Every structure is written in C-alpha cells, then in structure tokens.
Amino acid sequence: MTTSQAVASAGAARVAELLQRSDRAVVLTGAGVSVPSGIPDFRTPGTGIWEKVDPMEVAHIDAFRSDPDRFWGFYSQRFASLVDKRPNPAHEAIAELERRGLVRGVITQNVDRLHRAAGSRRVIEVHGSIDRCVCPECGGRFELDRVLEMIAEGPATPECPSCITPLKPDVVLFGELLPEAAMAEAHALASEADLMVCVGSSLEVYPVASLPGVTLAAGGRIALVTQGRTPYDGDAEVKLDGDVADELHAVVAAL
Ligand SMILES: [Zn+2]
Structure with missing residues (x-):
C-alpha cells in the first residue's frame, strides 16, 4: 500500500466509524456523484452540451416562458443525454448504506434519477427530477417515456394534449423556488441528523448549501466526500477528496 492509499483508507475508515456511531445520519449529494456516470457538472465550463450555451440563460424559467421552443430545443438534448445513464459505484454505495440502516435517506440536488436506479428508497429530490x-x-x-415519445414524434416542444x-x-x-415539500423534508432530516455526509457538492448553491449548517447548529457532525473546496471544510470531521466512487467504495469496505 502506498502512503496516499493509506491516508485515503484512514479517511474512509473514519467516515465508516462516524456512520456506525450515528443514529440519524443522512447523505446530501450534488453533481459530483453523477460525474462517474458520464454526466458532467454543468457549472464546470467547457463540458458537454453546456459548452456552447449559458445554462443560466437557456435553463431559466424566463427562457421557458418567453420562448418554449428554444427552451425545448436545448432541453430535449439534456433529456436525451440523461435517459441512458446508469448509476455508478458511488450511487450504489449510498444505496447500500441505506440498506444497512446506516443512513436515513439521501437529499440530492441531481435530477437524473440515478439514486433511485441504484436502489436508494428515501430520495429527496430538492431540484426535482426528469x-x-x-x-x-x-x-x-x-x-418521461411519454414526453420522449412526444419529442420524437414532433414538434420538438412537448405539449399538454388537453391545453x-x-x-x-x-x-x-x-x-x-425549490419545491416546498421536498425542502421541508430535507430541512427536517438535516436538523435531526447527528451526521451529514456531503458527497460531490461544492455546497455553494443555496438554499441546499445551508443544510450542513442546519446539522452543525443542531449539534450534528459533517463529513465531506468531494473534490475541491467547500465553505464547510473547516467544520468537517473528515474530508475525502479523491474520486467519489473510489472513496465511497472504501467507506463501505471499511464498515
Ligand atoms: Zn394541460
């Protein structure tokens, strides 16, 4: 074992220990958990379909309202890029933690459905789902299947058949705004959590970014499994900053 592997294993063992000691742990995930599935983080410049467009412009509610055809011209590509993606070992590890009763559920900013596809049962999709x-x-x-049929049959903008x-x-x-019910459930899980494991999120997009702070304020702990800096680096019990799939696999292996 190399030194870096030993350090990585020590961190994974620490996360495993925190999970075993907690009673009400919860997982919070962002785009980083789906990157190994081939879904780029759209806030990273120069990746995939977002290379030539500004997501703030085309994926904005005003763009949908003012020019739905242009919106769907873009968004149908996004749907097409997501439908065939499969869960990766990071999603599978998180589902396994729930199966073993070590986490109560997963709060996700992702709309790609991959946590459910991996077998997670309690999934709180605070940004909705495709x-x-x-x-x-x-x-x-x-x-989704019906919408994809509508898109394939044309015109490219799917319409309500009644309206x-x-x-x-x-x-x-x-x-x-974020969906009220999902955010309320996420907030409840965060405030009750004695451990929040934040995976693949820079924890910069509010209001989701406030959830680790809710857990900390209620006396819970934070563990980070993410690459790059987050505003919670100084508050975390442990931070794993390798590949999310490798890191979470190591956590499950250390249980
Ligand atoms: Zn309608």
Missing part, C-alpha cells in the same frame, strides 16, 4: 413533466395550465403530469400548452420539466429551473 422523471416527469407538468402542464403549467392544468397541472397534468406526464411520465395545447408547452410542458415544463418537473425540475427546478434557474429563477424558480
């Missing part, structure tokens, strides 16, 4: 679209007029909900109104993905667009 699983469905909604009609802004009648509130009708349409499953002839462009559907909106059930994801939180820029400029939109």
